[in-house]
Amino acid sequence: MLNYGILSTASICARYIAGVRESKNGFVYGIASRNLENAKQFAKKHNIEHYYGSYSECIEDENIDIIYIPTMNAIHYRWAKYALECHKHVIVEKPFVLLKEQAIELFELSKKNHCFLMEAQKSVFLPTTLKLKELLDTKIIGDIKYINLSAGFPGRFPEGHWMTDHASGGGALYGSCTYTVEFLSFLFDEPSYQYDAHFIKGKGSADDVVHFTLLFNDIIVSSVISMCCALKNEAIFYGTKGYIVVKNFWKSNGLDVHIDGNMTHFDFPYTSEFVYENNHIQECIEKGLTESPVMNKEKTIYAVKIVEDLYKQM
Structure with missing residues (x-):
């Protein structure tokens, strides 16, 4: 069983949790917020045993295998990098990061530390x-x-x-x-x-x-x-x-x-649209992969580049 730590109490988290719980080999171990009371209330509502008042505390918990990052988009890179440095597998909500160079760096770090890294893109697994x-x-x-x-x-x-x-x-x-x-x-x-x-x-x-x-x-x-x-x-x-x-x-x-x-x-x-990508994530980790053969780094890096280029026109 793979233990998930979730960085945020955003609205998407409840639906993602349902997908983890429906998946073959996932367990929602803990939820983190930058406000301890928010994390506590969310954990109570969604029957999660562990909660944290900071993202770093959640990442550093040795019982957690996978970190899911659905935070404010501008801080995806910061927390994904820290989680990989702590040798955690990482799933980052779209958009993965805001800059192409950040995406390249994270995938290089995941390979170096033998950690699985993927952009959460449920649509391709449905x-x-x-x-x-x-x-x-x-x-x-x-x-x-x-x-x-x-x-x-x-x-x-x-x-x-x-x-x-x-x-x-x-x-x-x-x-x-x-x-x-x-x-x-x-x-x-x-x-x-x-x-x-x-x-x-x-x-x-x-x-x-x-x-x-x-x-x-x-x-x-x-x-x-x-x-x-x-x-x-x-x-x-x-x-x-x-x-x-x-x-x-x-x-x-x-x-x-x-x-x-x-x-x-x-x-x-389906019951949860998130179950299919989570089954895939778990299978990849069980095989010792550092990236998905489906939602691979090439797709993610190219998408980040396109968004970056289009915003330069704005």
């Missing part, structure tokens, strides 16, 4: 995504020519929240660009992209809406992410014979194939 890749590979809808992906999260972050501050790693692009980029990188076997973007800033210093385009393999991709608009939250793959719709593509439990006016639905229900 049964729906695996079925989608199978359908695209068999060209059930012909040759793909255009892909549209949209994701909107209106009202989630109030004024003054760190997600409205660019320096803290906030903004629509930092928040969700990697879902688009790494989702497609998995489906199309790590293509090389041409890319461009347009931004609308919100009340803070961060971007509220971003529209970016990708071009690869004669396929045009249009992706819109918004923290203020109620978008459709779906990915649509348009081919020469039909199209495929995947609702909530980053956590989807099904997809629809449309050909010649007929629709075929594929259903993949």
Whole structure:
């Protein structure tokens, strides 16, 4: 059994904990907050025995095997590096880090210290995504020519929240660009992209809406992410014979194939969307791997570079 330590009491943590508990070989050992009372209350609510009033205390606990980092984006690098220096396996929420050089350094450190390191990217492990890749590979809808992906999260972050501050790693692009980029990188076997973007800033210093385009393999991709608009939250793959719709593509439990006016639905229900990536993480660690063969360092480093480059345009 692998013991997890979680650095944060953010809203995503409860869902991630459910995925660990449903997984084959994971146990939620402890929860950390920068405020001891917050950690204590979260631990009590979610039936976690150990809690810590600092991230470092959690990392340094010799009983913990894996550190999961869903903190404010700007401090992912700091705590991932410290955890690796303490010889812990590390899972870092997206965006992995804010700079390409930071990502390269962390993967080099994980290899040096023989620790597993992966960006948390649940979308590429979902049964729906695996079925989608199978359908695209068999060209059930012909040759793909255009892909549209949209994701909107209106009202989630109030004024003054760190997600409205660019320096803290906030903004629509930092928040969700990697879902688009790494989702497609998995489906199309790590293509090389041409890319461009347009931004609308919100009340803070961060971007509220971003529209970016990708071009690869004669396929045009249009992706819109918004923290203020109620978008459709779906990915649509348009081919020469039909199209495929995947609702909530980053956590989807099904997809629809449309050909010649007929629709075929594929259903993949789950209890927790996080269980699949955690089963994969545990299998990798049991094999002694320092990186995932699926969500590998190349996908992560390339995604970090793309986000970094696009922000330079803003």
